[in-house]
Amino acid sequence: MALLDFLRQKEFAEISALKNKLALLEKDIEIFREREDRLNHDILSLRNERDKLLKYKDVSDVDNEKERIIKELKDAKEELQKEELESKDNIEKLKKEAEELLEEIENKKKQVVELDNTILLQDYGMYSPVYDFADSEMYKDRLDAIRTEQKNMILYKTAATCSTNWTLNGSEAQGRVMTNQNIKQILRCFNDECDMLISKVKFNNATAFIEKIRKSYDALNKMNSKNAVSISYEYLELKVQELQLAYEYAQKKQEEKEEQRRIREQMREEARLQKEIEEARKDIEKEQKHYMNALLKLDKQLGECDEVEKEVLLEKKSEIERHLSDLDIAIKDIDYREANKRAGYVYIISNIGSFGENVYKIGMTRRLDPMERVDELGDASVPFKFDVHAMIFSDDAPTLETALHHAFENKKVNMINGRREFFNVTLEEIEEVVKANYDKTVEFVQIPQAEQYRESQKILKSLEIS
Template sequence: MLQEVGIYEYHHPLENAERYKQALAELRLAVRDAVKISEAVVVAKKFSFNNSLADGRRLTADLSKLMLRAYNSEAENCVRTIRAGNLDTAKRRLNKAATDIEKLGTAMQMSVSPDYHALRVKELELTADYMMKVQDEREAAREERERLREERKVEQELAAEREQLDKERSHYGAVLERLRASGQDTREIQDQLSRIDEAIAQNDFRAANIRAGYVYVISNIGAFGPNVVKIGLTRRLEPLDRVRELGGASVPFPFDVHAVYFSDDAVTLENELHKEFAPRRLNHANLRREFFFATPDEVRRTLAKKVGNLLDYNASPDATQYFQSKGYWRPGDQRSF
């Protein structure tokens, strides 16, 4: 039932897709060996035909080949058509094939070997596990590429800002020297240099400390309905750039920002918030999806407990485009939110 609603549990947990591929290859060798040594079908040893045990053995041998061919044909069809969410259906089909063959062979006490049947059922399970693991690894690789792109953007932004700050410092340093040489007041220039030095220090800290960044709380009522928030992290100099990217063409409306909080250890803060709302995740199958059933105010209270008072927090989404568009929807298009 869990698999039918998209929550997959591995039947034979292995490290990666390649290991599943190896396990399937090993299992298929075991299937072939069972067929070669005639252990795939249980056959009565003393069945006689025309009062002859020899004729009986020939007859049961021929029939067992036909039975095994029918069973294996169904097993191969199940393997070819299997998906991660229909494993139970495939198992039922294969169990039915084994039962039907056993009924046909009752008179001669012939049936598919339980051990052989168990091998083919395990093949279905490993195939479903393999397919799901491939999906997981592709998703993880996609998200890792996204993370690396995000990091490169951060590095480029920090490098560009540092270059600009160095130019400004060089400029004001030259002005300061000229003012000192002419005996003029240098306090305003020194204040500017102090501001620049502070910005350089902050820039260097951000570049050196990978855990520093912004934790953001955003929602999209037009895409996900009310009382659903995304709690994420970005290290971008301008965190709203990341929010604007998330609200691109993949969703019908832009995201609304409820909070953007800078932390020296944003990684830990984000993890703590995710743990706090873990039972209320939308997606329990992929924990990298950071959406939760929660109101912005609930997140604000939890965030305030961890970091103190929040000076800037927007509890209600603006959702301007959503509210402007909603009036144009036809009655049949209206959803519960």
């Protein structure tokens, strides 16, 4: 990066120097124009004097002195005309030089590749992927093939060539050695710059770096034109392809990492759900067993009790049967959740202390207790806990989550990573989409408690006052 900064500063310094030179030339042009105006004025005055004297040319009293004056005036006129022509020539030369300077300044501006990331962001979205391989291994194989092609071109001396058979000190052999050294030098310079650019290529500079490689190719070929040495166009295109592949290969690897992370997270969620289901089933079955034992005991007591005790025991039996009925419903719910792998909760949560107003996370969990997932999200990685605005149970939670994400596709906070489920949208917009398309009965909490955040704000204000 230091080298690129140096080159950028050097380009700007050259442009500044050219602009200063242009300003001096323009000043010289102005001086010559003023001088030309004075000469024209002097010529006009001399012509007037000549015309006055010519009136007396044929008069008898015109003496030799007057003839001498006329001759001097003619000579002066010729000298002034000569100076006028020279001034015009100089002005034309200066104009041409100024035009050349302007053209050189424009070319220098085009050669400057701005490396500051904040300016390079204007190229965001300009790079269009050239390759569309299914996985990173295919990118890697193609990248290896491109690099092998480059090595072969160097090996067979087609990467750079010399169009002249030079002799050195009258020796063709020494001329070939000199040519090989020139070829090696131009390739080393080109490869070094390309390798540096390829190692630093990112989403916001890929297009600029491709242009930089092409300009380096043009500049090196121009610098070595006197030696008749030049890099081949085929080798240039291989370097451009290498940069494109290197960037897309890195992108594909990152996508695969994100996908693997998503799969691992999904597997962890499923494992947690299965553990929850097993523990809940075990607890319910244990509770059922206790109530069944109590029910058997009551049935035995009912067969041996009097009428007064019987009424109390029947009431107690009815209560136990209600508990057993509730437990049967709970078991059926657990069976349903275990059988239906897509049932779960879609949650809409916010964290105004961490992300500000109108930023909501729309996520999904299949946990039996969805608040466990919300509590996990509000761990030490954010300063405050999340507030729940809605918790929507669905037989197909992933589909509902995906539908809501698509509804607010253009309002994602992170437009690159789709796994970051934060959206810059109002709660009213979310509620409208949910109730219009999925569930009219969902209740939304409009104002988040954000208890710790609000208490923290009060403390900060009190400290400012004191």
